[in-house]
Structure formats: C-alpha cells, structure tokens
Amino acid sequence: MSTKSQPDNEGGCDLVADIGGTNARFALSRQEQGKRVLLEVQSLPGAAFDSLEAAVRHYLASVRAQPTRAAIAVACPADKDDIQFTNSAWSFNRRQLQRSLHLQQLEILNDFGAVARAVPQLAPSDVVTLHGTLSPLRGPVTVLGPGTGLGVAQLVGSSAQGWAVVETEGGHAGFAPIDEEDRRIAAWLSERVGRVSNERILCGNGLSQVHAALRGDADLTDPARIVAAALAGDPDSAKTLQRFCAILGSAAGDAVLLQGARTLVIAGGIVPRFVEFLRQSPFHARFLAKGRLAAYLADVAIHVVVHPSPGLLGAALALPDRTIDLP
Template identity: 60%
Template sequence: MTSRDTSPALVADIGGTNARFALADLSPPRPALREQRSLKAADFASLQHAVEHYLAEVGATPKRAAIAVACPVDGDEIRLTNRAWSFGREALRRALGLDALHLLNDFGAVAHAVPRLADDERTHLYGPTDAPLRGPVSVLGPGTGLGVALLVGDDAHGWQVVETEGGHVGFAPQGEEEQTLARWVTARFGRASNERLLSGAGLSHIDAALRGIDPSVSVQDGALRDPASIVNAALDGHDAVARRALARFCAVLGSVAGDCALIHGARTVAIAGGIVPRFLPFLRASAFRERFLAKGRFAALLETVTVRLITHPQPGLLGAAVALRERHDKGSA
C-alpha cells in the first residue's frame, strides 16, 4: 500500500432489508472496519440517498468504495433483486465524488471474507474438525434472500471468488410435506425456487403453508407471520406449527447445502446469513445433517466435507474491504 492510499475507503453491504456501511483501513493484512452502521433500507429512496446519509453522519469523504449488492453486478445498470432500488454504476460513482467504485455481489463479498475469518468468527458444525480451510468452498446462507457463492484456491496460491445466483435454483421437494410447500409457493409465485423457502420470507411461507393459509393472501392482511416471531415461538416450545416450520426450514437447508457441495465439488461448506445464528442449537438437533448426507451413493463423500457456520457479525463488510484491497494490490483500483 502506498502513502496516497492511507485514507479510509467506504465499504457497504446492501441487502433487501438492511444497508450496512463502514469505513475501512486497507493498510493491515486484514482490513480494519470502523464507524459501522446498519440502516433500514426502507427508510431511503435510493442507494445514493442511504450512502449520503451515512457519510454525513460519520463526516467522511472517501475517494474509494466497494459496495456489495444483493443482485448480479454485470453491466452499468444495477437492479437489486429484493429492493426497488436501481442505479447506474458510473452515475453513482460521480454522484458520490468517488475516484473508484467497485461493485460486487453480496455473497461474493461474504466469500471474500471466508479466508480472513478468525477461529472465533466461525463455528464448526459437521465433518473434519482439525483441517485448515480447504477449497473449493460453497458459501451460502439465508437472509432477506438466499445467497450462494463459490470460493476456489488455497492460502498458498490465493483465493478466487465466483459470484452466482444459485439461490434461485428450483426447489427439489422431498416427501409429501415438501410437495405441499412446493405447490403453495408455486401457486403464490408461479415457480418454487430455493429462495422462496430459504430466506426470512421463506420461513414465513413455510409457516403459512403448514397453517393452511391461502397462497393468494396479501402480505398486508397480516396472515403471514414475521420470521423472527416464528423463530421465537419455535424456540419457546409451545407453538407446534412454528417448530414444524423451523424444523422443515433446517431440513431443506441441509438438502440444499448438500446439493451445493456436490455441484461445486466442495471440501468445505460455509453457512452465512442473518437467520441461522439465531437458532444454532435447534439446527444441530434438526434433520440438517441427515438431509445434507442424503445423496445416495455420494453420502460417504459428503461425510468428508467440513461444514462451518460464519459468526462474524458483518462478513459482507469485511469481504467488501478484502475485495477492494485485492483490487488495489492488482493495480485495478
């Protein structure tokens, strides 16, 4: 890093629900984050509006930025998948007075963070416990949507991130209850993708289907329960449908994680997102592991895959900073 690059950079992780920001010092081997803020995306008319609010609040005028967004980032025109925000890459750079703006997918950012996580920023779930991070790594997790990315390489030769939209792969139901869920989601949306079940809204969909709610019901009618309330009710132990819904969510997550591992040839699976850390003991006791391994002749292969839960509070921000640092080191930022 040269002296001209010592000023902090802006990093952001923009999802459908929250817009997270920080200033990043890119000088250390692992970028340092400060002035972290999480804003409600619904409070702002646009990404530019949210960024300007944050920068005014912290009194910063950065010249470089890395912004992770929950959508594909090809081309100049960017449209978020689960938030009615769109913007032009170059227009946003000029409006914010930046010399350089790097855009990346939100789970691509999480994947960039994975090799930089400390031991206390991840939790072992299943598989070999004493192995260092082994690639390929499938990175996935439910939040507002379902993010999926692929990390390839190793510590010796460097890591490369492949951004994907794997959360929108078609749902493959197992058993009659999941067939019911698939029919409910298809009736509501015209198609049953994994994200329609493995997300905050997806947990609400599972719960509603199990309670026999009409799939055409409006969100405004209040018939769909908030995902946080479903989790709380399930953990409290007195709501049988909420426990069924969360148990089914965990089972489907295990199935999808196993599918991702086979597709990617993964030796490690890293689960992220804002939902799963809220009910880790419930996940451990669920059918997640059984469904992860339920791949016929390849169950033995999946036994060798390490499964970890990311517990770092803001891996998207860290990953955006890592990506910006790497671009600088390669001379492209």
C-alpha cells in the first residue's frame, strides 16, 4: 500500500484559528495543488464571547461546517493541557475542548509560532523588504511583532533542509531604555504597572501609553487614532510613532543578537499599517546601535509581513496533509 496526498473534499476541511488578546480569527483550510488554502476567513471580537468554545461554535454555525480536525494558535504559552491567555480572560483545557467539539485531532500552538511556521511559505507579495533580500531565506530567523502583545518566535534550519519553529515568550524580556526619553517612558509605565517589559510598550496599549507619557497627559488615546494622526502629519502623534519605532528597533536588535539570527521578520497587527513610516523612522538606526556588533546587524535582512492572515496559514500548516490509500 502507498499513500498520496489528495485535496480535501468539501466535507474534509479543517478548522484553523488564530486567537489573540483582542480578536479571534477563524478559517477553514484544505490542501489544493500542494498548498494550504484558507476559506471562509472571519475575524470576531473576543469580547463578544464568554469563551473560546463559544466563539468556535459561533463561527462553525455561521459557515455550516463540522470539521474533525483543528489547529488553534493562542497568544500565550501553549505547552500545557490548561491554557490561560496572557492578554485575555479566556482559558480552556485542550482535552475538554477536543471532546466538546468532537474533534479527532486538535493541535494547539503559540500564535507567533504559527506566524513563524508560515514565513517560509509566504510569496514575495506577502512581505515588504526594508533591508537585504528575501530569497533565499537565511536562518536563523527572528520573527516578532506588536499587536495586543508582543510576539516573538524563531525559525532554525534552511530552505534546503527544512525549518523548525522555536516558540518563545521573548516579548516579556525587560525593556532597556537608551536615552532620556526612553527613561521617561519607563518611569511613567513603572508607576502604573511595576516591571516594564518590551511588551508593555510594543503593543497597541503601549503605543497609547507612550503617547500619554510624552505628552504628560494621563488620558489614553486609541492607538489607531494615533497612527492615523501621525500619518496625516500631526506632530505629537508623529513623535509618538517615531519613538515607538525606535524602541521596536532596539528590541528587535536585541532579539536578533540573542537568537543569532540572519533574518528579521516583523509581523503582528500594528506595523503593517505604517511600513513606509517605519522605513523613514529611527527604527533601523536603533536596530544597528549595538556597539561592536553593529556590523553583524548591518548584514541582517529585515522584512515586514503584509499577508492578511499569517497566523491562520501557520496554524493550517501544523496539520498534516490528508491522505488516501491507493492499491
């Protein structure tokens, strides 16, 4: 007997999900012509549901599907049976969820681990290159990005030998201020949250906190408004976004050095909104500002993912292809 991969039929689609601190993204996935495709993509507000299971059931009812396999990427450590989200009140037990949803197979993976898994599969149109070249993809690869939190993962291997994903919680590494403005932001946050990690700054709420700290105003502005105002030329908002990009550069440079990376890939829900602003910002100068290691970092390729759903694609890739027996 031998096996051969076959595209899923209509009833053979898998459920894939990318669950962040704010949004729950879902899709059905199947294999077509050797590639994973996403169907019926939906993004639901997490706050509208009491639990992950409730959100899953709502989605499946809306697309009238009953999959037997699922892969769910979660914005938290994913190595235990009991899963507690870092930036959400949701929690679940993977075995109970599998039984409740009548799944034969359930894969749980870290959300940025899923994004990292998708990176080698991305087309040139799915990324914007800030420095260096995309092909061939040189490893190790640091994958990070701000969203509701700050995700960090790593790819090791090569295109020829295959890639392995290392899931991390690197976004929670401590923030290292560089200049007086950084120290002012750190002090502002320390008064409110105690320990200041990179994630406290490099996320949506962190952008609002930076804006407030620089203005000396306790009121927090919606981060989407800050970005829109910065791109429209508002000086205060532009100053905030410039500082955000500078701190992102410092944190990214540290992550690359810690992981020995030769490529940096920036993903997440925030940076793709202002790629050209990032290109003109102090991001790269701060990325390189590592003293004697500046030349090492100057050779690191840097790309921004603009694919709309890399976490869903990475989750889909965590499921093996369906097979049929042939005589």
